[in-house]
Amino acid sequence: MLDPAEGGEEEQYDRTLRPRTLADYVGQEQVRDNLGILLEAARRRGEPVDHVLLCGPPGLGKTTLANIIANELGVAIKTTSGPAIDHAGALASMLLNQQDRDVFFIDEIHRLNKLVEESLYPALEDFRFDFVSGKGAGATPLRLNLPRFTCVGATTRQGLLSGPMRDRFGAVYRLDFYTEAELRRIIDRSAHILEFEVEPEASAELAKRSRGTPRIANRLLRRVRDYSQVRADGRGSLTATRAALAMLEVDALGLEPLDRRILETMILKFRGGPVGLDTIATSVAEEPETIEDVHEPFLIQTGLLARTPRGRVATELAYRHLGLQPPPQGPVQQALL
Numbered sequence: 001m002l003d004p005a006e007g008g009e010e011e012q013y014d015r016t017l018r019p020r021t022l023a024d025y026v027g028q029e030q031v032r033d034n035l036g037i038l039l040e041a042a043r044r045r046g047e048p049v050d051h052v053l054l055c056g057p058p059g060l061g062k063t064t065l066a067n068i069i070a071n072e073l074g075v076a077i078k079t080t081s082g083p084a085i086d087h088a089g090a091l092a093s094m095l096l097n098q099q100d101r102d103v104f105f106i107d108e109i110h111r112l113n114k115l116v117e118e119s120l121y122p123a124l125e126d127f128r129f130d131f132v133s134g135k136g137a138g139a140t141p142l143r144l145n146l147p148r149f150t151c152v153g154a155t156t157r158q159g160l161l162s163g164p165m166r167d168r169f170g171a172v173y174r175l176d177f178y179t180e181a182e183l184r185r186i187i188d189r190s191a192h193i194l195e196f197e198v199e200p201e202a203s204a205e206l207a208k209r210s211r212g213t214p215r216i217a218n219r220l221l222r223r224v225r226d227y228s229q230v231r232a233d234g235r236g237s238l239t240a241t242r243a244a245l246a247m248l249e250v251d252a253l254g255l256e257p258l259d260r261r262i263l264e265t266m267i268l269k270f271r272g273g274p275v276g277l278d279t280i281a282t283s284v285a286e287e288p289e290t291i292e293d294v295h296e297p298f299l300i301q302t303g304l305l306a307r308t309p310r311g312r313v314a315t316e317l318a319y320r321h322l323g324l325q326p327p328p329q330g331p332v333q334q335a336l337l
Contacts, residue, residue: 050170177212
């Protein structure tokens with residue numbers, strides 16, 4: 001049980017809606033099948049699972065999969081994040097608290113500092129931790145043996161991981177955006193858990209506007225539930241759903257205010273581009289990492305934005321979605337005979 005003072009409503013609901021087994025996990029069929037074989041083989045041999053690296057945009061289920069791995073194996077999971085491990089001593093303390101076959105989950109593993117990352121290499125490969133006790137002439141190298149744990153790393157930016165770090169993981173899985181059909185299944189499952197009746201048309205509307213991301217789908221579902229209980233009859237009808245999404249300023253493609261502001265800035269201030277990421281971030285008063293990791297992947301996926309060697313470019317579809325006239329196309333050069 002959680003004390004309400006220790007966690008907000010969103011976090012508590014998020015934990016409730018997370019699937020706990022692979023059978024309940026929706027989507028990512030190839031990842032789920034491969035992971036199922038990995039876990040079953042480890043169970044039959046009575047061995048810890050190979051270290052697992054989960055890659056993909058935020059909100060696609062990396063943390064959920066890490067918890068499912070621990071739950072399927074019947075072991076404990078200890079969770080941390082890359083920025084939280086600020087020195088090798090903190091890493092040593094966490095590793096020494098592991099039990100045999102436990103899962104050690106590191107979120108945003110690409111943000112580990114270099115010294116901590118190098119200290120993690122022998123722990124992942126040989127289950128030992130090397131450190132130096134004392135300073136100066138009295139310094140003594142020591143080696144600690146660690147239990148055979150499983151490290152699960154999650155990253156939104158696989159390209160920032162060093163080669164030696166990636167090589168330490170025996171299984172690397174990439175999570176992709178979900179289809180509307182998969183999101184409908186997730187929304188229906190979450191609505192059942194929340195005891196909230198959602199019409200099929202409303203479920204389809206939520207799936208269409210959820211940007212291919214389960215986390216966003218569940219967040220929008222909770223906001224529709226709030227709206228329905230306060231300003232409607234308590235049911236998730238299509239009318240109530242559209243009204244709630246209109247109040248949240250989530251449009252028909254799932255674009256939020258900042259997404260539209262990014263496109264409008266590129267089109268109105270920079271003639272559609274090409275324009276650099278830092279320039280866009282400064283114009284909309286947002287961090288470049290937020291734009292690149294959170295907003296840009298979906299805009300590119302939906303064909304509203306293109307990345308070129310010279311910078312970001314708004315596509316013709318972006319002009320039409322914002323109700324603007326696309327610029328005239330240049331003359332087409334005739335082929336030489």
